[in-house]
Amino acid sequence: MSVTTSFRVSGFLRLCTLSGEAAYVLKRGDETAGAVIVKHLRPDRTAVVYARRYSMDDEIVWERATGDDPVPEAKADEYINRRTASDADLWAIEVESREETPPLTDL
Numbered sequence: 001m002s003v004t005t006s007f008r009v010s011g012f013l014r015l016c017t018l019s020g021e022a023a024y025v026l027k028r029g030d031e032t033a034g035a036v037i038v039k040h041l042r043p044d045r046t047a048v049v050y051a052r053r054y055s056m057d058d059e060i061v062w063e064r065a066t067g068d069d070p071v072p073e074a075k076a077d078e079y080i081n082r083r084t085a086s087d088a089d090l091w092a093i094e095v096e097s098r099e100e101t102p103p104l105t106d107l
Contacts, residue, residue: 004031005030005034005036009025013025015103016095016097016103021096021102022095023093023094023102024094025092026080027080027091028091029089029091030089030091033089034089034090034091035087035091036051036092037051037052037092038092038104039080039092039095040101041073041076041094041096041097042098043098045073046071046072047072047075048066048076049066049080051063062104066079
């Protein structure tokens, strides 16, 4: 039996809260199997958007969807708006963190 996306997101939000990071659901997607993207907002107001996908071995892989370097927050928001407009099942999460990367492996 597979874990639902809503369950994974709830656990991720809780993990962020416990580690002192603020995390929010920007857009709710399909409760069962929606894709997930995470906007990591950094203290300097730049952001990186990560997209979750599965490898050929069914392992979760996180890719920097907005490129190798952080982008202005507005550019990250534009990316999220484009993706959510074309995918009604997509979940969008925002994490405000001083860490280099949010704890994505647990999502």
